[in-house]
Amino acid sequence: APLRALPEPGSPLTTRELGFEDFLRDVKPMTRPAPTAGDDPGFWLYSSGSTGRPKGTVHSQANPYWSSELYGRRLLGLRADDVCFSAAKLFFAYGLGNGLTFPLTVGATTLLMAERPTPEAIFRRWRGGVGNLKPTIFFGAPTGYAGMLAHPGLPARGEVALRMASSAGEALPAEIGQRFKAHFGVDIVDGIGSTEMLHIFLSNRPGDVRYGTTGWPVP
Structure with a gap:
């Protein structure tokens, strides 16, 4: 919707419509980074609203670095040759790390998807049907994994x-993790996170997955 420019208090009330292009005309590229500190506010993410209305959660400038370093690089062991693919979109805290900050931190490739994460859409990308890229790391949720394992088109x-x-977003049933491992030969690393913490803070470990548990604190 168009924005409205308001006069100074006490002036006659007049309005005019301003479009996004009007603001861009007066903007010049920054010649140097803004002088921010790590604990300065950087961005807001909104919670799911499970206890009422969604709440704006303020994250610092350094939060994306620490979640990427501690969980993405050190715990998951992401590498530059990985192709990351997240069913969760970038406007979720889970998806923001999986699809943006984690892969960019290590120089990996990220495969984004605008459409709904249906089994068919996910399988197409797993098979390399988009950009000839086959994901090496997939980020999903238990309901999605259950639906894919029950789908007749499972690769x-x-x-x-x-x-x-x-996996995150809800508890992963042990049976789902075990069936996925039996079919694909790889574990689902289950953990729990929150918008307030930006990403996962309790997690199993690659090579040490105990299905039916949430794991240990992310150091």
Whole structure:
């Protein structure tokens, strides 16, 4: 919707419509980074509203670095040759790390998807049907994993390049993790996170997954 420019208090009330292009005309590229500190406010993310209306959660400039370093790089072991693919979109805290800050931190490739994360859409990308890229790391949620395992079009192990999968958003049933491991030969690394913490703060570990548990604190 158009924005309205308001006069100074006490002036006659007049309005005019300003479009986004009007603001861009007066903007010049920054010649140097803004003088921010790590604990300065950087951005807001809104919670899911599970206890009422969604709440704006303020994150510092340094928060994306620390979640990427502690969980993405050190815990998951993401590498520059990985192709990351997240079912959760960038406007979720889970998806923001999976699809943006984690891969960019290590120089990996990220595969974004605008459409709904249906099994068919996910399988197409697992098989390399978009950009000829086969994801090596997939980030999903238990409901999605259950739906994919029950789908008749589930790819065979040899059709995909997955080396790891991650799960959050709800508790992962042990049976789902075990069936996924039996079919694809890779574990689902389950953890729990929140918008307030920006990403996962309790998690299983690659190579040490205990299905039916949430894992240990992310150091």
